[in-house]
Amino acid sequence: MSKLVARDITKVYGKKEVLHGIDLELEAGKIYGLIGRNGAGKTTLLSVLTAQNPATSGSVLLDGQPVWENSDVLKHLCFSRELNFGASNGIGALKVKEYLRTAAAFLPFWDKEMADRLMEEFPLNRKDRLNKLSKGMLSMLTIIVALASKAEFTFLDEPVAGLDVVARERFYQILLEEFSETGRTFVISTHIIEEAADIFEEVVMVDKGKILLKENTMELLDRSFHISGHEEEVDRMTAGLSVHHAERLGRSKGVTVLLKPGEELPQGFDVDIQRPSLQKVFVALCGEEAQV
Amino acid sequence: MNEILTQEKSIYIQIKEMIENDILRDILLEEERAPSTNELAKLYAINPATAAKGVNLLVDEGILYKKRGIGMFVTAGAKRKIMEKRKQNFYNDYVKSLLAEAASLGITKNELIDMIRNAQMGGKNYE
Numbered sequence: 001m002s003k004l005v006a007r008d009i010t011k012v013y014g015k016k017e018v019l020h021g022i023d024l025e026l027e028a029g030k031i032y033g034l035i036g037r038n039g040a041g042k043t044t045l046l047s048v049l050t051a052q053n054p055a056t057s058g059s060v061l062l063d064g065q066p067v068w069e070n071s072d073v074l075k076h077l078c079f080s081r082e083l084n085f086g087a088s089n090g091i092g093a094l095k096v097k098e099y100l101r102t103a104a105a106f107l108p109f110w111d112k113e114m115a116d117r118l119m120e121e122f123p124l125n126r127k128d129r130l131n132k133l134s135k136g137m138l139s140m141l142t143i144i145v146a147l148a149s150k151a152e153f154t155f156l157d158e159p160v161a162g163l164d165v166v167a168r169e170r171f172y173q174i175l176l177e178e179f180s181e182t183g184r185t186f187v188i189s190t191h192i193i194e195e196a197a198d199i200f201e202e203v204v205m206v207d208k209g210k211i212l213l214k215e216n217t218m219e220l221l222d223r224s225f226h227i228s229g230h231e232e233e234v235d236r237m238t239a240g241l242s243v244h245h246a247e248r249l250g251r252s253k254g255v256t257v258l259l260k261p262g263e264e265l266p267q268g269f270d271v272d273i274q275r276p277s278l279q280k281v282f283v284a285l286c287g288e289e290a291q292v
Numbered sequence: 293m294n295e296i297l298t299q300e301k302s303i304y305i306q307i308k309e310m311i312e313n314d315i316l317r318d319i320l321l322e323e324e325r326a327p328s329t330n331e332l333a334k335l336y337a338i339n340p341a342t343a344a345k346g347v348n349l350l351v352d353e354g355i356l357y358k359k360r361g362i363g364m365f366v367t368a369g370a371k372r373k374i375m376e377k378r379k380q381n382f383y384n385d386y387v388k389s390l391l392a393e394a395a396s397l398g399i400t401k402n403e404l405i406d407m408i409r410n411a412q413m414g415g416k417n418y419e
Contacts, residue, residue: 030341173337176330198303198336198342199339200339217339218341218342218345274300275300277299
């Protein structure tokens, strides 16, 4: 198993196109972070990548084999979705143990021992019905299913939503343990960027149905700078560079700069230079129009 | 090795410096096994590739060396090597910026020497 490739994926719901010509390559043996604002298309993208949702056009291939309705390929993919219960679907009435039994039936590499161990770790009561669980408990259940699936490519949609800090830290540890042991590929969407940034080898930013950026997290941070000082000095220094998210207060100005390959930060200016976090870089790239 | 990671610096640089600090303080001894990439990844909840980058920088500098199939070890003479390097950094990062800040405040050379002496004697404020 080496590569999951999406080619020119579009997805249209009714009259609304939510994914616009997405090209994406996911290599085996990495942890990817998928970040984007609400409504950017993250969940739709994940469901199309894992063939839980048909693309309107385009293809998704695992090592050249289409994933759509292809059980030989699908057994290597697991998308543990966020659980929510509309009035129309009946899974809310399932008990935890029934949900796990269903997962085991559909996931050919299911590791029951691991699922049992994680059930102790994240204390869930097997007899509880899903619609009685809190948001955090539902997250725990989706995490257990994702990890115990042992699928080569495992996708988690906001796994830490609703989890308390202690449980979140524990989740990252367990994830890294599993990753170190098996080298499985994980794709994780999250809004809690600050604490997960160090987990991601690569980050994929989605904005308005497009891939805004896909890059090694370390390399992205190494080329990102926050420059602040007198507006004129900042402007002089950053002239010709790729500048994002300018903020002004009186005569002072702060900008986020992303250097392109081969570019260097100009020296000899009277400004403050800081390293932004991944979250800041994300806001600088995706929050532009939120500004007045 | 149990410091808290900060946002100010790249994580792999911090990993590298923490291992160096442990060598300087004799928490890690020469010819002893250094923490593995996976151990570091788990302890700090960071991607193993990030931890590996920090560790590999130390290998490049001859502070750590790899024993095939066993792991990373601290090179003999690593402590002295780190001290020499840090001395150079001390000159670049502290002494030079000290002089630059002193110049911008109009502090003369003699005054500066006086200040250092005063601080060394345990003086709380500079008179």
